[in-house]
Amino acid sequence: MRAVVYTESGDSSVLEVVERPVPEPGRGEVRIRVVRAGVNPTDWKFRAGGMGELAFPEIVPGQDGAGIVAAVGPGVTDLAVGDRVWTMLAQHTRPGGTAQEHVVLPTANVTVLPDAASYDLGASLGVPAVTAHRALTTSEDGPDRLAPGALDGMTVLVxxxxxxxxxxxxxxARWAGATVISTVSSPEKAALAAAAGAHHTVDYREADVVAAVREVAKDGLDLVVEVAPAQNLRSDVRLIRPRGTIAIYANNGGDEVTLSVRETFSTNARFQWVLLYTVGQEALRAAAEDITAAVADGALGVGEEHGLPLHHYPLAEAAQAHAAVEGGAVGKVLLDVGDVRAE
Ligand SMILES: NC(=O)c1ccc[n+]([C@@H]2O[C@H](COP(=O)([O-])OP(=O)(O)OC[C@H]3O[C@@H](n4cnc5c(N)ncnc54)[C@H](OP(=O)(O)O)[C@@H]3O)[C@@H](O)[C@H]2O)c1
Structure with missing residues (x-):
């Protein structure tokens, strides 16, 4: 089978396509014939060496993917050959991720994909949707699970x-009933956020974000899902309502931030730091279940009409796909790994 591998850190040119034997699943594991693999910023950050030394001599990148179960190991009862599935954290503690024709994973990292969902959608769920789920389910006065109505009456800033x-x-957040406000940097991105379901968008390059959000959220925000804390935490603190939660999952735009202690503690708010790799099995399981329920409800979608344009690359062009993500591609970068025939 074909696999994309790297054996040293570096730019996307360290990725090469090689032939490897098809792996067999051990106890509690399944082998998935990968149809589509998702590419996320974490994939190139690990490859580039930004997350420390390589944990294995040879790594197949890719946390996310979707495909068909092709073999099950001893003791597996909850998945069967032929099941359509999506994966999460495929490569975190293992050398073999989803950028290969077959991947072996423990069943805990594999979830059945609802019938109506495409492989494109399945391969786009893992890292982004699990991160979003965690960010939306840690507030003091809010739910720890997502379902229709779970966020009713709450206002979320994304x-x-x-x-x-x-x-x-x-x-x-829309599926769960929240009022959703989103910041963006251009009219094109405002259109994408609106297509995803945001009720209100604010162009942070043009508008006074605090004033614009206050107009909509007069009592303050219940939840903030924050990607750029160095730039935004001070305004988040001014917008959060008492006992609200600011969930921070990235350091885009800078790694350090200075806050006023007095202004911050007067909010009684929480800062919830989010990193998938340390979030714990229970949170991953809850996210997998709720995300799959949202997919089954038709509430999660991909493509321009859902605010997430798709960019397909053949497996052989994995290096270009990594470079596209590293270069800030807007939307979702996917690797076309295999065809969709049934087992
Ligand atoms: N903690 C975790 O477990 C976890 C999980 C997933 C991802 N991440 C990290 O999260 C980041 C985003 O991942 P992604 O896949 O969503 O990447 P992406 O699709 O490239 O999106 C990055 C977004 O950041 C926004 N942004 C940058 N500066 C901003 C600012 N000052 N205010 C508001 N928005 C800003 C960009 O919007 P504009 O262009 O409009 O500014 C862009 O939409 C990456 O750094 C990734 O490594 C962390």
Whole structure:
């Protein structure tokens, strides 16, 4: 089978396509024939060496994917050959991610994909939607699970709603009943955030964000899903209502921030730091279940009409796909790995 691998850190040119034997699943594992693999910023950050030394001598990148179960290992009862599935955190503690024709994973990292959902959607869920789920489910007065009505009456600000995580946060928050405001940097991105379901968009390059958000959220925000804390935390603190939560999942635009302690503690707000790799199995399982329910409800989608334009690359062009994500592609970058025939 074909696999994309790297054996040293570096730019996208360290990625090469090689032939490897088809792996067999062990106890509690399944082998998935990958149809589509998602590419996320974390993939190039690991490859580039920004997350430390390589944990394995040879790595197949890719946390996210969608495909068909092709073999099950001993003890597997909840998945069967032929099941259509989506994956999460495929490569985190293992050398073999989703940028290959077959991937072996523990069943905990694999979830059945609802019938109506495309492989494009399945491969776009993992990192973005699980991150968004975590960000939306940690507030003091809010729910720890998402479902229709769970966020009724709550107002959520999604920072950078045209990003992949921002898009998932908007769609999930809408599904759960929130009023959603999103910041964006251009009219084109405002259109994408609105297509995802944002009720209101604010161009942070043009408008006074605090004033514009206050106009809509007069009592303040219940939740903020923040991608660029260095730039936005001070305004988030001014907008959060007492006991609200600011969930921070990235350091886009800078790694350090200075806050006024007095202004911040007077909010009684929480800062919820979010990193998928340390979030814990229980939160991952809850996210997988709720995200799959949203997909089954038709509430999560991909493509321009859902605010997430798709960019397809053949497996052999994985390096170009990584470079596109690293270069800030707007929307979702996918690798076309295999065809969709049934097993
Ligand atoms: N903690 C975790 O577990 C976790 C999980 C997933 C992703 N991440 C990280 O989260 C980041 C985003 O991932 P992604 O896949 O969503 O990437 P993406 O699709 O490239 O989106 C990045 C978004 O950040 C927005 N942004 C940058 N500066 C901003 C600012 N000052 N205010 C508002 N928005 C701003 C951009 O919007 P504009 O162009 O409009 O500014 C863009 O929409 C990456 O750094 C990624 O590594 C972390």
């Amino acid at each position: 920072s950078g709603g045209a990003g992949a995580v921002g898009n998932a946060a908007i769609q999930l």
